[in-house]
Amino acid sequence: MPVITSLKELIDLQAVVLNRQKEDLESQPFRGWGPEKYAPQALQADQELDAPRGKEIRVVLKNCTLIDPENLEDYIAEDGYQSFATVLTQVTPEQVIDTISRSGLRGRGGAGFPTGKKWQLTRANPGEPKYVVCNADEGDPGAFMNRRVLEGDPHAVLEGMSIAAYAIGASQGYIYCRAEYPIAVHTIQIAIQKAREFGFLGKNIFNSGFNFDIDLRMGAGAFVCGEETALISSIEGRRGEPRPRPPFPAVAGLWGKPTCINNVETFANIPQIILTGPEWFAGMGTEKSKGTKTFALAGNVKHTGLIEVPLGITLREIVYDVGEGIKGNKAFKAIQTGGPMGGCLPEAYLDLPVDYESLAGAGSIMGSGGMIVMDEHTCMVDIARFFMDFIQDESCGKCTPCRVGTHSMLEILTRICEGEGKDGDIEELERLCNITRKHSLCGLGQGAPNPVTSTLKHFRSEYEAHIYEKRCPAKVCRALIRMQIIPDKCTGCDFCAHNCPIGAISGARREKHVIDPNLCIRCGICLQTCNFFAIVATSGEEMPTGA
């Protein structure tokens, strides 16, 4: 493959590729260009990324599933690398930064710092060399937007990074990808290799004298490495512990040099902003939050999967139009946004517009874009405990408020879930939340109390039911529930007894079965496996009969 050296050559190649694709299609009409044709192997059966529904607009996800991520020519056919070529040959770095600033793009990692301003700061700093780092350490449970972009359209990220490198004056870039994403790692490696072959990475790109190369670095399973200073530590080969800011990475980042760190999605937006123009991008979204945002919609919603919506859309539109409502026609209870440092918002907030400021105002955060919908069978105290368990485990231990605060909060939450909550626990939780938020070093500790404060604010009665009435309204917390079989509904199929891990269910075949409450560990397997809905969990109330 000859190296591409100018914009004209690139456009010529695009014409050749488009022509060939057309011929291929015509000669093989039954090739099956289904949207999931290029879905990663392991996930092929899943409708992770479906046709757009509701108010969706695809910008970042435009090429995903439509192009073969391992074939660079496919990307070129979709105008790939044209904005990079244009920028390198016709535009000054200052103009690039100005374009990005005018588009109003804000960091998609969650904090929402204006991208143009970040580039400006990095460029203005005198240190040399400068670095561009792509944060692909998408650790939030329930978020998989970045994985899908890397697996489906890796060159958009590479192109975005290259443009950033030109704008700030860097010659080396790093992608820091988490180790839990082997397919993404593989795809990026191939993409970098291909980009070098075509001359989009390397020395003297497009004959402009600009040099830039990208290396892939892998994480090793530490959530806190998504924090930018911890990520820098990790790339440098040290423990991924955050450090106080300032100095910000734009001043002293990787190896003490000015570094521009952006999220995968931020970089994937760049080529299209340059290509279509900042006014187009700024035309979407709200006054302060422009453009579109990808969300990973998961949980008890009918249509789970990746979505991309213009900012400013309401939560109701996401849940009921894009997500098509709650699974099994159950009642909506809460929506959790922003990953473990986000918050749970109840039904009253469904008409809240989704943008950085509104979500922060409601006690949650935008985060990287995980959205988990919960129905009436989710216990909010248990969810708070789950997130606290996660944060406590992932706290790096460097600063005391986070290390000890999360541990103490987890202790209290666990006690409440186990039915041993006592008077004063809620107040103590509030006090700990306050301390941890105010005094922690990085975003992990500062955001750690969010799941607790938001559930306390909106679902305080559930905490009180656990502590004072010793019951779990959602029937989740094991110590507070009982599994029972409704005799009228039991057909004696023996399926539950067969699946019970400890043999607590007895009864002859075709006869009513009984659960021994002393043996039962309330794991809920029987509840899930019963085909006749004959098993119920009760908590503090009488067992429903018949119906």
Place this chain on the structure above:
Amino acid sequence: MNSGELPYPPRIESKKMSYPLIGSESHHLIDQSPLNDPQKKLIIDQILETNRGKPGAIMIILNEIQSQLSYISQPVQEYVAQELNVPPSTIHGVVTFYSFFTTTPRGRHTVKFCMGTACYVGGTPQLIQKAKQIFEIGPGETTADENVSLEVCRCVGSCSQAPVVVVDEQVYGRVRPSRFTQLINKALKEPES
């Protein structure tokens, strides 16, 4: 602070390996060390040689050793430290910080349970209960015949098909406790056939 930027010094052939940090009560670790196996030692040496010059090499080297040998025991940590001329505490600190690095060998197969929010809500705890029943071990443990290790892992990013179980890098979605036994038997057999 910026020591990672400098390339690590080249290897000194004559240096004799010593394990100052391994006490007499843990000497079996040295006896069972992968360094005693010439083939494994060659792998480690090759990893060190290829990556020594890269900036921030420690993470790359440890990631490689972990993926090729499946664990990084203490003698190996000290060997890497000596080779790179950094304190063993630095290597040990990095190994123990990241959850992907393990210091004991894993089973031939790993069954990982995703503990992301969607999977947790979707029923991972029940699946773990079921796995305990099948293998008679808990998460984080390996069966006596060293065949299967159970692990609880962070979100694997397949939340739309929760709950998810990962058997040797193969992702299985929408797993139900009632079909779990069947799935495990099938998944563990596949590589042999």
